[in-house]
Amino acid sequence: MYHDTIIKNARVVTGSGETLCDIGIKDGCIATLGLDLGPAHEVIDATGLIALPGGIDSHVHIAQPSGPGIEMADDFASATRSAACGGNTTVMPFCLQDDGYTLREAVADYHAKADGQCFVDVSFHLIIKNTDPQTIGQDLPALIEAGYTSFKIFMTYEGLALSDSQILEVMDAAKRHNAMVMVHAENEAAIEFLRDKAEAHGETAPLYHARTRPVPVEREATHRAISLAEIAGVPVTIVHVSNGAALDEIMRARQRGVKVFAETCPQYITLTADDLDRAGFEGAKYVCSPPPRDTDEQNAIWAGIERGDFNLFSSDHCPFRFADPAGKDAAGARASFRNIPNGIPGIETRLPILFSEGVMKGRISLSRFAELTATNHARLYGLAPRKGAIAVGADADIVLWDPTLTKQISQNDLHHGSDYTPWEGFAVTGWPVRTILRGKTVCQNNTITESASGTYLPRKSPEVLL
Ligand code: URP
Ligand code: ZN
Ligand code: ZN
Secondary structure: OOEEEEEEEEEEEEOOEEEEEEEEEEOOEEEEEEOOOOOEEEEEEOOOOEEEEOEEEEEEOOOOOOOOOOOOOOOHHHHHHHHHHOOEEEEEEEEEOOOOOOHHHHHHHHHHHHOOOOOOEEOOEEEOOOOOHHHHHHHHHHHHHOOOOEEEEEOOOOOOEOOHHHHHHHHHHHHHHOOEEEEEOOOHHHHHHHHHHHHHOOOOOOHHHHHOOOHHHHHHHHHHHHHHHHHHOOOEEEOOOOOHHHHHHHHHHHHOOOOEEEEEOOHHHHOOHHHHHOOOOHHHHHOOOOOOOOHHHHHHHHHHHHHOOOOEEOOOEOOOOOOOOOOOOOOOOOOOHHHOOOOEOOOOOHHHHHHHHHHHOOOOOHHHHHHHHHHHHHHHOOOOOOOOOOOOOOEOOEEEEEEEEEEEOOHHHOOOOOOOOOOOOOEEEEEEEEEEEOOEEEEEOOEEOOOOOOOEOOOOOOOOOO
C-alpha cells in the first residue's frame, strides 16, 4: 500500500503495551503497524519520540452560559487550539440548557458556536438542569438516539442542583435509553449552611471557598449519587473526584457490584487549598469545585491512580479571565468568595502534568497514561474503536511526545483565552511536540499548522468498562 504518511522510529504505545514499529496512515486512518512499510507521500522521523493516542479530554467547559455578566474565557477556536497544542485530538464540552430554551434548542445553539471553529474533533455531553416532561420524555430520548449519549447532572450550584427525585428521573431515562450519567457530587444544602456561617463571621476571602466545601460535602454526595444509581439500576460516572474518602465510597460500591466510574483531574494531584490563600485576591485563580485539598488527599488520589481505581483523567477546563469583571473579578467577588466564578483553565496542561508527574516519575506506565487520557474516554463515552487508541482501522489521531523536553509551564506559551494558568512556573519533563488529527499535523512545536478542521462526532452508547 502507498501510505499518505508514515511515522518512523517512534516508541508506539498501543492497547497491548509498547512496541518499536512504524505507523502507516492512509485516508486519515491508521492503515498499518509494522516495519518496512515502503514509500509514502510524507515520512515523519520520530526517532527519540513516543507515539501516544491523541488525548481525549472528556470534561471541558467551553463558551458555556455562566450567569449574568460572566463570560467564559474561551470560545471553541481558542479552547481547541489550546487543546491541540496540549496533545489532544478530541474534546468533549457540555451543552447547557439555558433558561427559556429547550434542550434541543440548546444543542442547536451550541453547534452554531462550534461549527467550523474547531482545531480538534469535538463531541458534546448534555447538562440536564430541568426534568420537565418535554426534556425527560421527548428531547432527551431523541438526543440520545442522535448520539448525545452522556449527560452531567449537578448536586450543587443554585439553579443547577437537582433534587434526589429529579436525579432518579434522569437516571431512569439513562437506563431506558442506554446513556451515561456523570455526576458532580457535592451537597448543596451543606455548602449553603457553611457559606452562610462563614460570611456571618466575616470569612469571605477565596480560601473560604475551600473551607465551605470540605471533604464530607463531597463524600456524602458521592455516596448518595452512587446509592441513587444503584436504586435506578444504572452505571454512573463520578466526575472530578478530589479526595480519598470519596474514592473509598466508589471502591466500596464497586465491591457491591455497582458499576461506578471515577474521574480525577490535575488540580487534585498538584494544587492545595493553600493556593486559595495566596496574597491579595490571587487565591481566586484557584477557585474551582470541588476545591483542591491538601497533600494527604493528593497522596490518596495518586494511590488511586497507581492502583488503577480511576478510569479517567480529565482537565475540567472551565476558564475565566482573572483581571476581568466578566471573570474572577466579578461584581462582589472581592466582598465574598460566593461571587467568584468557579473553574480553572487546564485544557493544554492536563497531559504534560500527568506525563511528567506520573510517567516520568515512575508512578504509571505509558499504557496506563494512554488509558487514563484517551482510551477509556473513548470507550466509556461511545467513541471507540474509532478514537482513543493507536490501532489499525482507528482514526490517525497520534501525538508525538519528546520525553526529554523540560519546561516551566507559563501563561506566555499557552493558547487558551484565559489570562493566567494555575500552574505558572510548574516544572515538567516531557511535552507533546506534534499533534496529528486524522493524519494531518495540526500543531507542531507549539504552533498551529492547520486551519480549523475539527469535526463533530456523534457517539454510540457507553461501553461499560468494569
Ligand atoms: O469549578 C468548576 N469545576 N467549574 C466547572 C463546572 C463544574 O462543576 O465542573
Ligand atoms: Zn462539576
Ligand atoms: Zn466541570
